[in-house]
Amino acid sequence: MNCEQIQPLLEAHHDGELDAANTLAIEHHLADCPQCFARLRNLGDLRTRLGNDALRYRAPEGLKGKIRAAVESAAKAEQPATPTRVFWARHGWSAAAAALVAAFVLVQVHPGRQDDVLLAELTSSHVRSLMVNHLTDVPSSDQHTVKPWFDGKLDFAPPVKELRDSGFPLVGGRLDYIAGRPVAALIYARQKHFINLFIWPSAPGVSDPSASARNGYHLVHWTNRGMTFWAVSDLNEKELMDFAGLWPAEP
Amino acid sequence: MLPHLDAAFNLARWLTGDERDAEDVTQEACMRALKFFPGFRGGNPRGWFLTIVRRTCWSWLERERGRREDLEFDEELHGGADLSGSPEELLLRQADIEAVHQAIAELPPEYREVVILRELEGCAYKEIADITGIPTGTVMSRLSRARRQLQITLSTHPSRGGHS
Numbered sequence: 001m002n003c004e005q006i007q008p009l010l011e012a013h014h015d016g017e018l019d020a021a022n023t024l025a026i027e028h029h030l031a032d033c034p035q036c037f038a039r040l041r042n043l044g045d046l047r048t049r050l051g052n053d054a055l056r057y058r059a060p061e062g063l064k065g066k067i068r069a070a071v072e073s074a075a076k077a078e079q080p081a082t083p084t085r086v087f088w089a090r091h092g093w094s095a096a097a098a099a100l101v102a103a104f105v106l107v108q109v110h111p112g113r114q115d116d117v118l119l120a121e122l123t124s125s126h127v128r129s130l131m132v133n134h135l136t137d138v139p140s141s142d143q144h145t146v147k148p149w150f151d152g153k154l155d156f157a158p159p160v161k162e163l164r165d166s167g168f169p170l171v172g173g174r175l176d177y178i179a180g181r182p183v184a185a186l187i188y189a190r191q192k193h194f195i196n197l198f199i200w201p202s203a204p205g206v207s208d209p210s211a212s213a214r215n216g217y218h219l220v221h222w223t224n225r226g227m228t229f230w231a232v233s234d235l236n237e238k239e240l241m242d243f244a245g246l247w248p249a250e251p
Numbered sequence: 252m253l254p255h256l257d258a259a260f261n262l263a264r265w266l267t268g269d270e271r272d273a274e275d276v277t278q279e280a281c282m283r284a285l286k287f288f289p290g291f292r293g294g295n296p297r298g299w300f301l302t303i304v305r306r307t308c309w310s311w312l313e314r315e316r317g318r319r320e321d322l323e324f325d326e327e328l329h330g331g332a333d334l335s336g337s338p339e340e341l342l343l344r345q346a347d348i349e350a351v352h353q354a355i356a357e358l359p360p361e362y363r364e365v366v367i368l369r370e371l372e373g374c375a376y377k378e379i380a381d382i383t384g385i386p387t388g389t390v391m392s393r394l395s396r397a398r399r400q401l402q403i404t405l406s407t408h409p410s411r412g413g414h415s
Contacts, residue, residue, distance in 0.1 A: 011395050015369065017376050046402055050370040054348045055355070059260035063274055067281045074282065117295045120375035128373075177373065180254050180297040 001025050006036055014043045016120075016127040020216035047128070121178055123214045125185075126196045126232040129174065135187055135194065136172030146173040150184055158184035158199040159225060159247075166246055168195070178230075188243070195233040195243060202228035209244035211237050224249035255297050256281075258372055259304045265367045266308040266360055276311050280304040295378065302382045305364065312360060350408035354401050362397035365390055 006029050012018045013026045030037050129135050138149040147160040153175055162170050171187040176198065183200040202223050209222040218240045220231045229247060233240055259280060264273035280303045291299055355363060368374040368382060380387045 011398070012376075012391065015376065015394075042402060043398065046398060046405070047370060049347065049351050049405065050355075050366070050401075052348055052351065055352060056257075056371050057261045057264040057273070059256045059277065060270075060274065063260065063277060064256065066274070067278050070278055070282060071285060117298070117375060117378055120377065121373065124373060124375060180258070 001029050003029075003033060003036055006033075010036065010040060011043065014040060014047075016124040016215055018215055020213075023216045118179055119212060119214045119219060122196075122198060122219060122230050122232050123217050125176055125178060125198070126217060129176075129185070129187075129196055130194060135174065137174045139172040141170050141172075143170060146170065146186070149173055150175075154182055154184060156184075156201045156227075158186070159227065160186060161246070163188060163243075163246055168243055168246070190233070190235055190239060190243070193233055193235045195231055195235065195240070198230040198232070199227050201226060206249045209241055211241060213237070220244045222247065255300045258297060259300060261371060262301060262304055262364070262367055263308055265355065265363055265371075266305075267311060268356060272311065276307050277304065280307040283307065295381075298374075298378050298381050301368070301372075301374075302384075305382055308364075347408065350405060351401075354404040354408075357404065358397055358400060362393055362400065365393045366397045366401070369394055 006026060009018060009022055009026055013023060018026065030040060138146055140146050140149075141162065141164070143160045143162045147157070150158055150160075150173060160170070160173070164170070168188040168190055171189050171194070174185040174187065176183050176185040178198055178200070181200060183198050186197040186199065188195040188197060204226050205223055207221075207223040209220050211218060211220045213219065217232055217234055218237045220237075220240050220243070222229050222244055224247070229244070231240055231243055235243075256277070260273055260277045263276040263280070264270065267273050267276055280300075284300055284303050287303065355366060358366065364383060365379055368379045369376075374382070376387050376390050379390045383390065385393075
């Protein structure tokens with residue numbers, strides 16, 4: 001591939017949207033081409049600047065209350081003409097909101113649901129963490145430093161283990177946002193490779209590690225201890241499955 | 252409550268450019284979401300909700316555009332809408348954030364929305380295509396042009412702590 005052929009693919013590569021073959025071809029080219037490498041670096045710089053949290057607006061505190069009031073008055077005003085309206089009118093906002101939230105949550109953390117969007121999100125998150133130099137929020141190889149760091153930042157306590165003796169030293173932890181919720185990301189190293197282990201609560205139940213791949217990255221998913229786990233890395237599938245094997249369900 | 256309220260508000264705030272309008276649009280989108288919820292068949296809830304928010308924003312933008320004058324968006328020719336007259340009411344302290352903020356605000360809304368969805372909400376191309384209803388190829392070309400415009404605008408405000 002030459003520079004001209006690379007151009008249309010460079011941004012897709014930057015966005016973690018390329019298949020393995022093209023990714024390899026691009027990386028090959030980047031190794032020898034300072035111009036294209038600089039372009040990619042500029043894209044990374046732009047992403048870093050856009051990634052500043054101050055640029056993301058949060059819904060004002062009062063908005064939830066306003067929405068609640070609007071829904072309640074709409075429910076009162078409407079004549080119960082259809083079964084749906086009867087439902088909203090009778091049960092009001094709280095039931096409607098509960099149904100909506102329950103549906104959102106169920107869809108998001110249903111174990112074993114390996115939908116494409118989630119895989120893409122996990123992979124881009126992994127790639128982004130390596131690309132923008134934001135691998136860890138709390139760089140530490142000590143599980144007793146990393147675990148308490150998550151306290152108060154998440155509404156659950158992710159399990160944190162030091163796995164140096166098994167060849168996967170803990171590098172640190174990071175807050176991330178996957179499937180529309182804040183999640184814990186633990187970072188482990190394997191020689192020159194990094195593993196992002198994403199953890200969030202799921203319905204009780206146990207599922208064994210299962211592997212998939214996307215854009216040349218491997219993903220292994222399992223569920224136990226009421227948590228769902230996703231390990232993402234450019235490590236080969238076997239080693240990533242070995243890593244998953246270090247997180248057995250508790251007896 | 253609604254787990255995607257921040258994402259919804261963020262998109263609405265960037266597209267409308269105004270705090271109060273963003274609140275109105277978000278609220279209207281919530282009402283629509285509740286109304287259409289029985290038709291939601293599962294899949295990607297954030298994408299589903301953002302599709303409604305985005306549609307509500309565009310109706311709002313079209314009303315606003317009609318109020319000013321007909322500004323047809325041309326994929327090839329546009330030179331960047333001039334929004335510099337709009338008051339910058341946000342208390343953003345750092346100069347860099349302010350520069351980046353300004354650069355995004357100056358993008359035409361067609362470019363702004365793909366940048367917000369990709370860079371601030373972390374959506375994949377496919378998800379952006381679903382939310383905006385435009386083909387993936389167009390998502391990619393808009394994103395590419397938007398980035399080029401941002402890079403040009405921001406080249407006069409080099410980031411501190413960047414590469415030397």
